Amino acid sequence: MSVIFSTIYLASFFLLGISAIAFFARGRELKENILEILSVSFILGLGAASFILFYLSLCGLPPSKISISLLFVVSLILYCLFGRRLRFEKETNNGDGLRMNLLTLSAASALSFSLLIVAVNVLFTPLWDIDSFTLWGIKSKVLFYSGLDKDSYFCAEEYGFSHLDYPLLCPFLTAGIYASIGESSQIAGKILYIPLFVFFALFLYSSSSRRIGKNPAFALSAILLSSPAVLQWSAAGTADIYLAVFYSLAIFYSIRYIETKNSLFLSISITANISMVFSKNEGLPLAIMNILGLLFLGFGAGFSKKETVRILFGMIIGIVILSPWFIWSYDIPKIHENYPSRILNIFSSDSITRIPEIANNFFHQPLAVSRWGLFWFMTAMFFFKGIFLKQRMERGFIFSCIMLGGQLALYFFIFIITPWMVGYLASSALERLFVHLAIPAFFVCVCAAPAQTQNVG
Secondary structure, eight states: OHHHHHHHHHHHHHHHHHHHHHHHHTTOEEOOOHHHHHHHHHHHHHHHHHHHHHHHHHTTOOSSHHHHHHHHHHHHHHHHHTGGGOEEOOOOOOSOOOOOSHHHHHHHHHHHHHHHHHHHHHHHOOOOSHHIIIIIIHHHHHHHHHTTOIIIIITOGGGGGGOTTSOOHHHHHHHHHHHHHTSOOHHHHTTTHHHHHHHHHHHHHHHHHHHHOHHHHHHHHHHHHTSHHHHHHHSSSSSHHHHHHHHHHHHHHHHHHHHHOOHHHHHHHHHHHHHHHTTOTTHHHHHHHHHHHHHHHHHHTTOOHHHHHHHHHHHHHHHHHHHHHHHHTTTSOOOSOOGGGGGGGGGSHHHHHHHHHHHHHHHHSTTOHHHHTTHHHHHHHHHHIIIIISSSOOHHHHHHHHHHHHHHHHHHHHHHHOSSOHHHHIIIIIHHHHHHHHHHHHHHHHHHSOOOOOOOO
């Protein structure tokens, strides 16, 4: 029985994602790489499923076999209404096949070994990281056993160490696994991280291959995904990899909307942004930066009033979808750091004296070859190539740089105003923040690399 419910739970992700893409496409035929469609469908479906489970819990149906069944029924109905209308044009072969050479074989070996590491971590280790256990693991069990009962957990200050008001996308998805198998197994609860890593890799490869060709895209994806830092947080049981995956969709499809003004790509980007906000606290400022970056680049790209209104309307839709979460979580005790209340502390002498130590930590993090390999050196190389060696900077490159620079400034600012000691915060959180930063950095590389295909539409 648990196999049946686990199967329909996973199937719901694809059905929801395909239905969303078909709805956004509005009956138009798509000329998309099948790997891109599969990966985007799974990723969008994860976000949609978490919201449906949240809404069902608000209605008194916490994660259970009943709610998993309802999730599947909803996804099946949406697929029948929209998903079956999805039509694909036959993609023409432009001669850019994945050619087997030493670079490709090395990349394939690295990705295969990386997937093996993630799978072993997921299947044979419990929640070993303190944040995965206290922030995300506890919430998953609470949702499975008690739902959204505030008295049992969310308003109980004795559990304040677990950050009671953190977003619930990751815990709801894990609670869905618990509901499918009928128990709260730590190992089973991490099982989604395996397909998440697979479809993350497929998306990075298929999206970047549009610009730089399949072999360079394969190698570039392998360099990022085989780095120990990304591998560790891809299977640790935290929400960081969820945020990174949704962030990759948000940036890539924002770039495509800027370049093509196709509303399908804006819809996917907005949907990814909504899921980012429900993934981690960092998702909200990143989503806001994404919208502002779209508007800023949009004016330079000659957006019409209609295209600008689309962006603003998408933002309003996102607020509407997220409103139940904002309203429900409003009275949860805010026991952890209240960063908005500390903004003016940036002008204090204590904050200013922290800057050299913060800068030193931020500078040395990407230099840790044992954790990042050559990824950040490669990013620096492509960044300077895009700035100084290209005759004209592409809008995609500019947008990626804006997102990378804005995000880096945001994290640096948080380090300045935080009450935590810089050394402690750097050792406990900085690497995970650089996993987020690696996403716009990846697209900086893609947009600055020599273009081998012009199919960006």
